Amino acid sequence: MYPETAYEITTHTPRRADYPAYLPAPEGPVMLPSEIPPGVQMVTLPGGIRTLAYTQPTVPTAPVVAVAQPIPAWAKTTALLTPTIGGGIAAAGIGLSYAAPGLIAMSQALWSAxxxxxxxxxxxxVLLRLGRAATGTGGGTTHITQNITASGMFGKANGTINHH
Incomplete structure (x- = not known):
């Protein structure tokens, strides 16, 4: 009724007591980490296989010695101009503080003007119009009529102006 499945029976190979438990169980002869000679390391290859390999010793690099470099001309110029600019700004502020009352008075006078x-x-x-109406001068209004005639599109225009 049930198909019989064939199972492979394997026996457990005991671990060496002095082999580290954090490493996977090796196949074949085992070399302890303490037995690895200098210049040889345990490496893991891209396929996941761990093996021993010779490695290049790292040569300590010499510390970099700082060499004093000259200060650029623009930095010297800026450093020399900084106090001058600061002093000019301070002098302008003091001058404005002394001139403030006068400036306020001048602005008030300007608004009054x-x-x-x-x-x-x-x-x-308004006064002239009221004065003229009270004295009676210029009581009438003048009517001006203008008549302009022209003949044709580019004809000369003639006109008359009549005062009544």
């Missing part, structure tokens, strides 16, 4: 000019530009024509 603008208000006076505006009032004069509006008030003078």
């Amino acid at each position: 603008v208000a006076l000019i505006t009032a004069a530009a509006i008030g003078v024509p």
Whole structure:
């Protein structure tokens, strides 16, 4: 009723007592990590196989000695100009603080002058009109008519102006 499955029976190969447990069980003769000669290391190949291989010893590199380099000209110029620029800004700030009351007074005077000019530009024509109406001069209005005639598209235009 059930098909019989063939199972392969294997026997457990005991581990050597002095072989590290964190390494996979090797096939064949085993060399302990303490028995590996200098210059030889246990490496894992791309296929996953672990084997012994000669390695190149790492040569310690000599420390890099810092060589003093000259300071560039632009850095010297900037370093020399920095106090000058800072002093100029400080002097400008002090000057503005002393000039502030005068500047405020000048701005108030300027606004007063603008208000006076505006009032004069509006008030003078109004006063003249009121004065003319009270004295009776220029009581009538003038009517001007203009007649312009032209003949054809490019003809000379003639016109008359009539005052009534």
